[in-house]
Amino acid sequence: MTTATLETPTQASPAKQKVILCEGNEAAALAVALARPDMVAVYPITPQSSLVEHVAALIADGRMDADIVDAEGEHSVLSVLQGGALAGARTYTATCGPGLAFMFEPYFRTSGMRLPIVMSIVTRDGITPQSVWGGHQDAMTVREVGWVQVYCETVQEVLDTTVMAFKIAEHHDVMLPVNVCLDGNYLSYGTSRVELPDQAEVDAFMGVKDVNWHVALDPHRPMAVDPLTGGTTGKGPSTFVRYRKGQCRGMQNSLRVIEEVHEEWAQRFGRSFAPLVEEYRLDDADYAIMTLGSMTGAAKDAIDEARDAGKRVGLIKIKTFSPFPVEALLKSLKKIRALGVVDRSVGFRWNCGPMYQETMGVLYRHVTATGSSLPSMSFIGGLAGADITVGHFHRVIEATESLLTKPAPIEPVWLNERD
Amino acid sequence: MGKSYNTIAFDSAKCDGCGDCMTACATTKTGTDDKTRSRIQIVGSEADGFELALCRQCGDPKCVTVCPAGALTKNFDSGVIDWSDTKCVDCLLCTVGCAYAGIALDAGTGHVAKCDTCEGAPACVPACPHDALTYITTSRIYNEVGDWEDLFAPGLAGCQGCNTELLMRHTLRRVGPETVLATPPGCVPGMGSVGFNGTTGTKIPVFHPLLTNTAAMLAGVKRQYKRVGRDVTALAIAGDGGASDVGFQSLSGAAERNEQILFMVVDNEGYMNTGMQRSSCTPYGAWTSTTPIGQGTGGMPSQGKTQDAKNLPLIMVNHRCEYVATASTAYMEDLYDKLDKAIAASKRGFAYLHVYSPCTTGWRFPTDQNMEVARKAVETNFVMLWEYNPTDGLHFTHSADEPLPVTEYLKAMGRFRHLSPDQISHIQGKVVENLAFVKQMAHREN
Known part of the structure; x- marks a missing residue:
């Protein structure tokens, strides 16, 4: 088994923590609940399925107050969230493998619109031959289109990183979508002891939600979102360049923000993970x-x-x-x-x-x-x-x-x- | 903004001079069948045919000007010129002043008499067996819409003669500023809805969805506003290609989830913005740039599209949406009525409005013929106007009985110029079949 055992906390835990036993998919779902998204869109795909089932159960049980959209495919899953984010919603989904491939058209666009959507990729190998098992091919295949992508080693790291992902994505110097990658099978179904942070502590950590200050579809502040670039000279291409440079700047800023957020997490919750390179x-x-x-x-x-x-x-x-x-x-x-x-x-x-x-x-x-x-x-x-x-x-x-x-x-x- | 009134319109081409309208008027107004006492008079014209002698309820009425007794007054509420029997001195000057013979002596009373539109329900109109008389009730559109803000800037870059600009402006005036507008790639953003290089022609929030995800993105917008308790109308103005082909999955999914959005398809029967390629809404036999006309190989010439159009509005009915309707800009009153219902329905669930939009550029007809082509489509039953809701089922909103032959529509444009007699009879056969099918649905749904 490559599922790692939980590291001993390196410092005394200052926050109230509940200790539970759960698989990586459930840990991700619990983390999402802690981050209080407004909207989650779901579509099942192995080995992600139990993650969205856990999210649906948390909402059905009243332990999570979010609008859940059972969309008809991953393409619409991400599209619904884009609309929600443009209207001011904190948004979340999860997918993998062929689902991620099907989602690619709106996926590419998410970073261009600078929408801080958080999405777990429960990593899965690519076809063909048909494989429903783990591997990093799906996440690797989409690595070049401006999403922040972090990989987890343990179930605890899945939980902690998933919460942190919202804060990283929504940081005003970043404003980019974030993938939290957890290995299909080994982490998704690997059961482990997990410390569950206290909701009030996470609320304090997350701060005020402000996801569409920069781009919005809101009658109170009307704007045209995603205009055409006219012509191949002058303002059209220069506008385009500014978009791309802004995305690259957000990516580079995220390196600093990821470190800062991990540091704050360690101070609040007593668990420290190497943010970039361990x-x-x-x-x-x-x-x-x-x-x-x-x-x-x-x-x-x-x-x-x-x-x-x-x-x-x-x-x-x-x-x-x-x-x-x-x-x-x-x-x-x-x-x-x-x-x-x-x-x-x-x-x-x-x-x-x-x-x-x-x-x-x-x-x-x-x-x-x-x-x-x-x-x-x-x-x-x-x-x-x-x-x-x-x-x-x-x-x-x-x-x-x-x-x-x-x-x-x-x-x-x-x-x-x-x- | 001036005020508009409803009026009685006369189509001389349909009139055979039977006089039924005069009988109806005389009966209503005098209690006799004496046609000479009718306030509407059908008279032989100098050419073959008939003309109408009837009060036009003028905006600058000469009868009122010449009356020395103050017996005639323009009523600015109803638009009718009212006549007062207590003030009239029977001088008959008004009958000389009117150029339309719209006021005349009624021998039965000894006073002048004129049309008062029967208080908005003229008896002559339904009496005409040939639909030569119509009571035009579209004044409310002018009066209401004229006072609403035009939410597009002047100067949208549409093709000359396109009716989509008309549709966009009227629709946005009606939905108002508390709206988020989705305009997926196609003619509408091509006209500048979202704009170029950071400038926009739209005064409300507007965006490009992908061609594929309009309904899904808009659903996300609407859901969040619903969650925070704000009443925002979520409106899509999409082309037929994106809706019926590559965007159909998200459209169907949103309809199935009964998302509270108004999805309007502007159906110009192809990918007209990108160069007139075939969509699944392109009708059989039509030339498009991907169903061109040519010799072909093996004796099989290429003669336009070889499949019938996908009937998207009927497919949407089968989603049991809150509201589904077809509409045409040649029938604006009908369109407005449906727009009102669709907006109301979109507050409860999924509303779908399918507007047929003749494309002067892609269909190859003169730029002043857009409304005529749209009208001919309906008059031949090539397009049928109906509406559906889950409670009342499906109803025709414009009679599909006594249609013109479909050739009257086909010959109006160049994209059908190459059709063989077999192809024309295929199309006519499909029109009949479609009518039977919709009638069955109307029967079943009722």
């Missing part, structure tokens, strides 16, 4: 492996065992994947001499994992910053729901260690090919 036993490491999502739990176990065997290996976990935390990652990479990157999805164009592809850009920055190159290689594992075990990670560690003395292979290593 380092594990890295300070005296010669080389490191890099992970994303729930696989990190097994990876850390493997690191501990390797350390016990005398290997000087550490781990870098990416939490914030979009925007890619270039500076934070560069800082971590400066501590090591070789890197192995484990992806749970495929980058078809570069014949490697997508996170590895992103990291290669940072490796170039590393060369320009340090004057020396950092040998690296790509591993692809955990496709179609496969488990990446401690054993797999020992192979990753061994192969990465070899980069200290041997040339790096061009081809990726497919971890589960002979399972």
Whole structure:
């Protein structure tokens, strides 16, 4: 199992917390209730289904006061929320896999309109062949259209991050939609001990809702939303450029805001998570492996065992994947001499994992910053729901260690090919 | 703004001089069947046919001006010129002053007599067996709408002769400023509803949905206002392509959920804004830029669209919406009545209004013929005007009996110019079939 055990709180919990046992999908639903959205739109798709069922049950039980829209498909799910957000609603939904693909047209548009919609992606591998199992392919496929995307390692992190996502999205320096990615199967159905924050404390954390101060469909302040850009010269393209630059600025601002919000969360609730990049036993490491999502739990176990065997290996976990935390990652990479990157999805164009592809850009920055190159290689594992075990990670560690003395292979290593 | 009044209109082409109107008037006003005492007189014209001698209830009445006794006065409430028997001195000067022979001596009383429109229910009009007389009651549209603010700026960039600008302006005047307007890609935003480069022609909140998600986005807007207790009208003015093809799923879903929105489709039977391509609302046989006319291969010439149009309003009826209606800008009174009902229904649930909109550019007819083409569509039953609500079922709002042959419609425009006799008979057959189908629904729903 790669579902990680809950970390012990690093400091005394100042807030009232209820301890419960729940799966990741329920944790996400409880977090959504804590964030008090006005509107949720739902459509079931495996392995997300139980998440929206939990949301529906919370509303039906009167534990959550939100307008629930059972839309006829994911395309309308996100569209309903866009309308709601433009009218001032705090909004939430969840999806994955083919549902996310079907949603892509309004999905692309959400960041352009700067709507702070929060959406869980209960990550699922892509077709074909047909697979209803976990994998990061869905979220990776839509990484380039201006949503903030964060990945969770544990069920507790799912709960805490989902609440934080609303605050990050609605921050006036960000105003972008946020995906909270939780691994299908491993986190969605992985049951774990979870501390549930007190509602009043979360209310104080969230502050005043203000989601459409910048763009609104409101007869009290009429405006035309999303005008056409006229012509291919002059004001049309320059307007377009301002939209795009604004989106990029919001993405870059989010790196700071994500850190601030995580810091505030830690102070209020006593649980601290690395906001962008987590380092594990890295300070005296010669080389490191890099992970994303729930696989990190097994990876850390493997690191501990390797350390016990005398290997000087550490781990870098990416939490914030979009925007890619270039500076934070560069800082971590400066501590090591070789890197192995484990992806749970495929980058078809570069014949490697997508996170590895992103990291290669940072490796170039590393060369320009340090004057020396950092040998690296790509591993692809955990496709179609496969488990990446401690054993797999020992192979990753061994192969990465070899980069200290041997040339790096061009081809990726497919971890589960002979399972 | 001046005031408009209802009036009796006469279509000389339909009149055969039977005199039934005169009999009805004489009976009502004198208790006799003496046509000479009727206040409406049908007279032979210098050319073949007939003319009308009847009071026009003039705005600048000469009869009033010439009367030395103050017996004739313009009533500014009803619009009728009233005659007072206590003041009249029977000098008959008024009969000389009137250019329309609209006031004349009634030999039975010895006084002049003139039409008073029977207090708004003229007896002559229903008596005409040929519909040559019509009582035009559209004055309320002018009087009401003229006082409402035009919520579009002047100068929308529509094609010359397009009726959609008319529809947009009138609809927005009617729904008023507490409205959020969705105009998905198509002619309406092409005319500048949302605007270009940050300027807009619309004075209320307006947005581009995607072509695919109009009903869903608008539902989200409406739901949030409902949640916070604000009465905001959610209105879509969409084209037929987006509604019937790629946007149909979100339309159907919103209707099924009975979202409280008013969805108006402006049906110009194709993707006219993007260059006149076929939609599923394009009728059989029509030329479009993706159903062009050509030799084809293997002896199979290309002769326009080979399928019949999807009947979107009937599909919406089967969603059991709060209100569904078809309308035409050639019948504005009917359209206005339906707009009122649709707005009211949209406060309870999903309201759908399907307005047929002849496209002078894409259908290939002269720019001054838009209303005539729209009227011919109805007169031939190519388009039928009806309305539906779940309580009263489906009703015709304009008689579909005694239609003109469909060729009267087809020949009015270039997109049907190539039709073979077989194609024309297919279309005529479909008109008959459609009428039978809607009549069945009207029967069943009642």
